[in-house]
Amino acid sequence: MCAERLKVTVAVCGGIAAYKSVELVRLLQDAAFDPHVVMTRSAEEFIRPLTFSAITGHKVITSLWSEDAVIGAEDEEAASGIEHINEAQTTRALIVAPATAHVLAKFAHGLADDFLSTMYLATEAPVIVAPAMNVNMWNHPATRANIETLRARGVKIVEPGSGYLACGMVGGGRLADGATILAAVQQTLASGTDFTSETVLITAGGTREAIDPVRFIGNRSSGRMGFAIAEAAQRRGARVILICASTTIPVPAGCEVVCVSSAAEMRAAVLERLNEATIVIMAAAVSDYTVKQAATQKLKREGPRTIELEPTQDILREIAAQRNPATLVIGFAAETSDILANGRAKLERKGVDAVVVNDVSSSALGFDSSRNAGTFLTRERAVEIPAMSKSEMAGQILDEVRRLRSWALKPTAIG
The missing domain is CATH 3.40.50.10300 (CoaB-like)
Incomplete structure (x- = not known):
């Protein structure tokens, strides 16, 4: 990757929309970003880490623990138990797509029991989440309350779209398209600069x-x-x-x-x-x-x-x-x-x-x-x-x- 590219972290959670994160990673690369990927355990049930490793040329982090913290790495740097701190401090943005109801709840309540939730608490970089879930889950008062909590803390929410869902239902909860998520990332990273003279x-x-x-x-x-x-x-x-x-x-x-x-x-x-x-x-x-x-x-x-x-x-x-x-x-x-x-x-x-x-x-x-x-x-x-x-x-x-x-x-x- 070119040195001028901004490092961003794409976190992939366990939902059927996980496969769409591959397209998002490609779009980020085309937009001159350097995406690194973090996956939850559940995400590995939908797509293999090797896919992202091959596309990005970087390790894919799947755990806090040394024995399986690195997939596709060429060195042992990521095997450290404090890799979440390094990732949190070096990324320019944390992009969670798809973000499940479970991960939104963990973020909202400050739970830290895996690499992603721990990194979320440790980073000072902007956080962009793109939720994807069943329409009833999306509309549930608990999910709505968690979304509002995160929004109040400055988390950028890329609202899901409406359409046919994997569960067979039709309604809100469909992962926003890659171009929309990319635009949110670009807008967020431009923040703090384009109105400084105003x-x-x-x-x-x-x-x-x-x-x-x-x-x-x-x-x-x-x-x-x-x-x-x-x-x-x-x-x-x-x-x-x-x-x-x-x-x-x-x-x-x-x-x-x-x-x-x-x-x-x-x-x-x-x-x-x-x-x-x-x-x-x-x-x-x-x-x-x-x-x-x-x-x-x-x-x-x-x-x-x-x-x-x-x-x-x-x-x-x-x-x-x-x-x-x-x-x-x-x-x-x-x-x-x-x-x-x-x-x-x-x-x-x-x-x-x-x-x-x-x-x-x-x-x-x-x-x-x-x-x-x-x-x-x-x-x-x-x-x-x-x-x-x-x-x-x-x-x-x-x-x-x-x-x-x-x-x-x-x-x-x-x-």
Whole structure:
């Protein structure tokens, strides 16, 4: 292997999809990576270690113990009982494909009873897991909880696809294709580098407009999408200014956080920090209307009551007009009908560089959900983002923002 190739470790677990890991190893090699392979005992029931040894030219590690720790090695270096530490410290990424429900559970709960689970605890390299299992196993609350635990720890989850499964059932749980896993590896290893020169101002959560001291007009935004973008931007090296309205989930660590409540407070905070930003992503759900005259005391129940509303100021349009010419502005559009048409209209009306438009009529996506889908709209193109976790969608949004950056200095690219 060429010295310039990045070493990555492919861990193969015991599932019928294990044979697909051969293709993944080939794709990694074609993409200038140097894959080394680790196999669990169960994986050996589906595919032999010699296959991977022949393809990679490296030992295949199957055990912690010296008598069978090395398959196809030309020396005894790997026979050491601390080989998991060496592998953990020298790899640039740990890629688990297929990842079984059992291995996900061990990772989530910190169990270390074989080479792979011990290496997982010992490595500081990024971890990418591509689950594959029966649809009922994938949907089981225990598996879902383990996935969320790993995601919260920064593990990249390459969601399985849907289709015909080896067990005869049809549904989710099918191993993602090799190209998708490769893209996740490339994106993960690019993290921390491609946004190092950017200051990203992100809004998140839902604003609240006071009716009286205890009541308000609000919306269903949880802040998850904006927070996911903030975390992803930080991982890719950006300085992040997070202007956060009301939310029920923890604020990401490491951001410069400004807490607000109303649309007016959000407008003031955004305009105050706008000159620092090179990218603005307005993911917050900002109220379109506010109470014209909020009561100073709690309103009592005294029969029908009329509350007069007035429009809030259009923050997105205002910052698009006031920004530095090199600053990118990305808006969000939550729609329930005529999704793309309304998204394009908002793109033109607001004068922004792009709009992420999504259909929030489904309870399974968008508000109050950990998953989302949408379309990244610019004047030149529409990039569909299929249903996925908000963490993964955040990465795809930033990928599209990075593509926009290459056009940002052109006069025609500024809305």
